[in-house]
Amino acid sequence: DTGVSQDPRHKITKRGQNVTFRCDPISEHNRLYWYRQTLGQGPEFLTYFQNEAQLEKSRLLSDRFSAERPKGSFSTLEIQRTEQGDSAMYLCASSLGAQPQHFGDGTRLSIL
Amino acid sequence: AQTVTQSQPEMSVQEAETVTLSCTYDTSESNYYLFWYKQPPSRQMILVIRQEAYKQQNATENRFSVNFQKAAKSFSLKISDSQLGDTAMYFCAFMKLLTGGSEKLVFGKGTKLTVNP
Numbered sequence: 001d002t003g004v005s006q007d008p009r010h011k012i013t014k015r016g017q018n019v020t021f022r023c024d025p026i027s028e029h030n031r032l033y034w035y036r037q038t039l040g041q042g043p044e045f046l047t048y049f050q051n052e053a054q055l056e057k058s059r060l061l062s063d064r065f066s067a068e069r070p071k072g073s074f075s076t077l078e079i080q081r082t083e084q085g086d087s088a089m090y091l092c093a094s095s096l097g098a099q100p101q102h103f104g105d106g107t108r109l110s111i112l
Numbered sequence: 113a114q115t116v117t118q119s120q121p122e123m124s125v126q127e128a129e130t131v132t133l134s135c136t137y138d139t140s141e142s143n144y145y146l147f148w149y150k151q152p153p154s155r156q157m158i159l160v161i162r163q164e165a166y167k168q169q170n171a172t173e174n175r176f177s178v179n180f181q182k183a184a185k186s187f188s189l190k191i192s193d194s195q196l197g198d199t200a201m202y203f204c205a206f207m208k209l210l211t212g213g214s215e216k217l218v219f220g221k222g223t224k225l226t227v228n229p
Binding site: 033035040041042043044045048056091093098100101102103104105106 | 116145147149155156157158159162203205209215216217218219220221222
């Protein structure tokens with residue numbers, strides 16, 4: 001069990017640029033979740049997958065956000081035309097069945 | 113929609129003492145899980161303890177225990193014999209339970225706990 005891995009750990013970009021984050025879940029976990037956490041707040045749900053199927057998307061996820069999980073393994077979260085308000089920690093978690101979710105270290109996005 | 117409220121933004125405790133963190137939630141669901149997660153500074157979120165709503169017995173994990181009051185929708189965390197390593201943000205979280213597996217977590221805003229030597 002190598003844990004949930006996220007890459008990069010920190011991304012700094014200029015407003016208007018596109019960014020992509022990657023999450024590698026624990027290998028046998030079939031569910032994968034993305035959350036966003038701003039300073040001083042609890043994580044907020046963005047979207048989740050069961051295998052390769054995206055089962056739910058939050059209303060927080062604007063059209064500029066897209067997530068994929070090809071082949072039900074790793075997942076990517078892309079943000080197009082980044083805005084100042086996108087600055088946050090993006091957390092990935094994975095789980096198997098009804099077991100608790102395991103979180104990665106997160107990717108911190110800073111928009112200049 | 114479910115909501116989770118943590119009314120204590122910050123708390124502090126002396127090493128070896130006991131502290132209780134509060135959490136209330138609102139839901140119309142009957143089957144759900146409640147969690148406490150710990151997030152140390154600049155480190156990943158770690159599960160502390162889990163409670164299934166259908167279980168009347170309060171969950172315990174070593175120095176950590178909960179007081180689950182289903183009718184009152186209250187779910188407090190008690191940390192006994194506090195250690196310096198317990199210093200962290202603590203998040204209370206709710207998860208609806210469906211037959212297909214785990215669902216999204218709904219988090220409170222967190223309580224920042226500082227354990228003083």
